[in-house]
Amino acid sequence: PVQYGVAKSAQIQLAASLARELGPDGIRVNAVSPGSMLIPGRRWDRMRRDDPEAYAGFVATELPSGAPVAPQEVARVVAFLLSDWSSGISGAHLPVDRAQNAPSPDGY
Structure with a gap:
């Protein structure tokens, strides 16, 4: 988890720095950080199917909203950032x- 957190922090800082550097050229740069997502056949879906007790514990401990993020929720944010509606965001x-606020899918 430490390596993931450090790498993620560096990517966020890189996006902010590039936004300042490339802004004069009309280029916007933002960072999107998805939380744990329930994707068919992937990690959390397999855990939900194979070990429902562990999955329920993960959700109760790490996901204040009671559910992982859907891929469509992340896609809508990205689509917004690509739209003219977000022209002031860089x-x-x-x-x-969903307020998971963890440096990795496994928490802190």
Whole structure:
């Protein structure tokens, strides 16, 4: 988890720095940080199916909203950032994690 947190922090800082550097050229740069997502056949879906007790514990401990993020929720944020509606947003970090606020899918 430490390595993931450090790498993620560096990516967020890189996006902010690039936004300042590339802004004069009309280029916007933002960082989107998805939380744990329930994707068919992937990690959390397999855990939910194979070990429902562990999955329920993960959700209760790490997901204040009681559910992982859906891929469509992340896609909507990205689509918004690509739209003209977000023209004033650059150098931002947008977590799409339902308040999971963890440096890795495994928590802190």
